Amino acid sequence: MKIDPQKPADLSAQIAQAIRDAIVSGELIVDERLPSETELSDQFQVSRPTVREALKRLAAQSLIRTQRGASGGAFVNRLSFQDAYSQQITTSTLLLSMNAVTFDTACEARYALERACAPMSAERRTADQLATMRAEIFRQSQPGLTDEAFCASDVAFHRALVDGAGNPVLSYQLAGAVEAMQPLMNMITFTARSREEIILFHEKIADALEARDAETVDSTLVDLESYTRLLAHDVAERRRKPA
Amino acid sequence: MKIDPQKPADLSAQIAQAIRDAIVSGELIVDERLPSETELSDQFQVSRPTVREALKRLAAQSLIRTQRGASGGAFVNRLSFQDAYSQQITTSTLLLSMNAVTFDTACEARYALERACAPMSAERRTADQLATMRAEIFRQSQPGLTDEAFCASDVAFHRALVDGAGNPVLSYQLAGAVEAMQPLMNMITFTARSREEIILFHEKIADALEARDAETVDSTLVDLESYTRLLAHDVAERRRKPA
DNA sequence: AGACTTTTAAATGTCAGACAAATAAAAATT
DNA sequence: AATTTTTATTTGTCTGACATTTAAAAGTCT
Numbered sequence: 001m002k003i004d005p006q007k008p009a010d011l012s013a014q015i016a017q018a019i020r021d022a023i024v025s026g027e028l029i030v031d032e033r034l035p036s037e038t039e040l041s042d043q044f045q046v047s048r049p050t051v052r053e054a055l056k057r058l059a060a061q062s063l064i065r066t067q068r069g070a071s072g073g074a075f076v077n078r079l080s081f082q083d084a085y086s087q088q089i090t091t092s093t094l095l096l097s098m099n100a101v102t103f104d105t106a107c108e109a110r111y112a113l114e115r116a117c118a119p120m121s122a123e124r125r126t127a128d129q130l131a132t133m134r135a136e137i138f139r140q141s142q143p144g145l146t147d148e149a150f151c152a153s154d155v156a157f158h159r160a161l162v163d164g165a166g167n168p169v170l171s172y173q174l175a176g177a178v179e180a181m182q183p184l185m186n187m188i189t190f191t192a193r194s195r196e197e198i199i200l201f202h203e204k205i206a207d208a209l210e211a212r213d214a215e216t217v218d219s220t221l222v223d224l225e226s227y228t229r230l231l232a233h234d235v236a237e238r239r240r241k242p243a
Numbered sequence: 244m245k246i247d248p249q250k251p252a253d254l255s256a257q258i259a260q261a262i263r264d265a266i267v268s269g270e271l272i273v274d275e276r277l278p279s280e281t282e283l284s285d286q287f288q289v290s291r292p293t294v295r296e297a298l299k300r301l302a303a304q305s306l307i308r309t310q311r312g313a314s315g316g317a318f319v320n321r322l323s324f325q326d327a328y329s330q331q332i333t334t335s336t337l338l339l340s341m342n343a344v345t346f347d348t349a350c351e352a353r354y355a356l357e358r359a360c361a362p363m364s365a366e367r368r369t370a371d372q373l374a375t376m377r378a379e380i381f382r383q384s385q386p387g388l389t390d391e392a393f394c395a396s397d398v399a400f401h402r403a404l405v406d407g408a409g410n411p412v413l414s415y416q417l418a419g420a421v422e423a424m425q426p427l428m429n430m431i432t433f434t435a436r437s438r439e440e441i442i443l444f445h446e447k448i449a450d451a452l453e454a455r456d457a458e459t460v461d462s463t464l465v466d467l468e469s470y471t472r473l474l475a476h477d478v479a480e481r482r483r484k485p486a
Numbered sequence: 487a488g489a490c491t492t493t494t495a496a497a498t499g500t501c502a503g504a505c506a507a508a509t510a511a512a513a514a515t516t
Numbered sequence: 517a518a519t520t521t522t523t524a525t526t527t528g529t530c531t532g533a534c535a536t537t538t539a540a541a542a543g544t545c546t
Binding site: 252279280281295309310311312313314315316317 | 523524525526527528536537
Binding site: 053058059080087174177 | 252256259263267273292296297299300301302303304306311321323324327330331334336337339340341344348349351352356358359360408412413415417419420
């Protein structure tokens with residue numbers, strides 16, 4: 001674990017990279033304690049604030065956690081699926097909002113990924129996940145629901161669908177795609193009519209999953225994607241030349 | 244942009260979150276300059292090192308970039324697809340290696356996602372992407388290639404397949420899944436025979452993409468997945484009771 | 487001896503002030 | 517007018533100090 005002490009002016013980044021490499025390569029294992037900040041500053045021949053900046057960089061990526069007090073310190077963190085989820089959602093959301101990704105592009109990606117889960121979900125979904133879907137459908141049918149709340153419930157519904165595949169890696173990968181879409185979806189104002197339509201699609205999906213009918217799930221997702229894009233286009237249209 | 248000055252002992256994390264929220268909400272826009280470190284430390288009523296730790300957290304997530312000198316400072320960074328890729332790969336790789344994800348689980352996720360791209364890729368792949376695939380296939384057929392190099396070429400081949408879908412969001416989402424598999428794939432020792440088999444699959448996929456035959460791409464991916472899992476099981480078997 | 491309390495030491499969290507280095511704008515010079 | 521020099525601003529880094537937390541060690545009482 002070495003750094004180039006002369007080269008550029010970004011010691012804390014170099015130190016963070018050195019420690020990151022040690023973690024990725026397995027040189028430092030989960031729950032292992034790093035040397036104290038004072039020891040690290042000796043090792044790398046830098047000051048303690050510089051070491052701390054490096055450690056904060058790693059903490060921002062959930063690579064380490066710190067604990068105060070005697071026998072405290074920085075420990076290699078076991079990156080949980082939960083941590084990875086939230087990081088991915090932040091990243092995906094920003095990526096979409098900062099790069100002017102079109103609604104169509106994001107929507108296509110989202111439904112393509114979701115459809116990839118559909119066959120597995122039809123096979124493996126638990127009664128519990130089915131119940132979650134039904135509950136979200138019920139929530140969506142409540143009158144007086146704000147558009148935001150409707151979208152949030154929509155996300156929860158689709159999360160349950162994805163989780164039904166019973167593959168944590170898939171769930172993790174798709175969390176970003178599905179949740180990052182929410183800000184874009186929130187731009188759509190749902191009429192009572194369009195909510196009804198969407199709920200019908202959701203019911204059809206839930207029914208098909210209950211019957212373990214993968215094909216119907218798939219085709220309904222295709223239909224739902226078309227309908228969603230239609231709604232978005234209407235919104236865009238109306239925005240261009242308002243009534 | 245406020246923090247709770249009393250509550251817990253993690254001011255830099257709170258400040259980072261406050262700024263992060265301001266970026267995500269659009270209160271701070273791309274390329275906008277943040278107040279100087281001194282001004283921030285005044286605003287938040289904390290010391291400059293604390294502000295710096297917060298900024299380093301954000302820099303670790305590529306949310307800001309810093310520039311020295313007069314009219315320098317910290318600027319909201321446009322999160323590029325490239326930045327997002329590399330973050331996702333780091334995260335995915337660690338997630339898989341730290342959580343004892345089985346080869347089967349990761350493999351299933353990877354091919355499910357890849358198959359989601361297949362129809363779009365069959366429709367939209369460019370001649371350029373096809374050429375990349377052919378080049379990688381050629382490289383894979385070279386004798387004397389190390390297992391690592393073979394795997395790297397395999398990843399490049401599948402990257403081209405995914406990029407063929409022409410959807411940057413999909414490419415981004417899948418980069419993690421495909422690349423994170425590489426360390427797991429590297430555990431497989433490829434015989435000359437198994438390399439030949441894999442190359443045949445790759446050729447079949449490239450041919451089908453050239454012919455815009457989505458169904459063959461899909462079925463070949465299914466076959467390739469089965470074969471990959473078979474290889475992995477053989478390795479696991481041999482490891483349990485070595486010859 | 488054993489259970490409880492107090493002390494101590496080690497570690498992170500925070501602060502203050504200073505200097506170095508880079509950089510762009512302003513001022514001075516040719 | 518063009519070029520060079522100066523200056524001011526800002527990040528990068530260092531030193532040293534104190535606060536806070538926490539576990540272990542030491543001490544105290546029953």
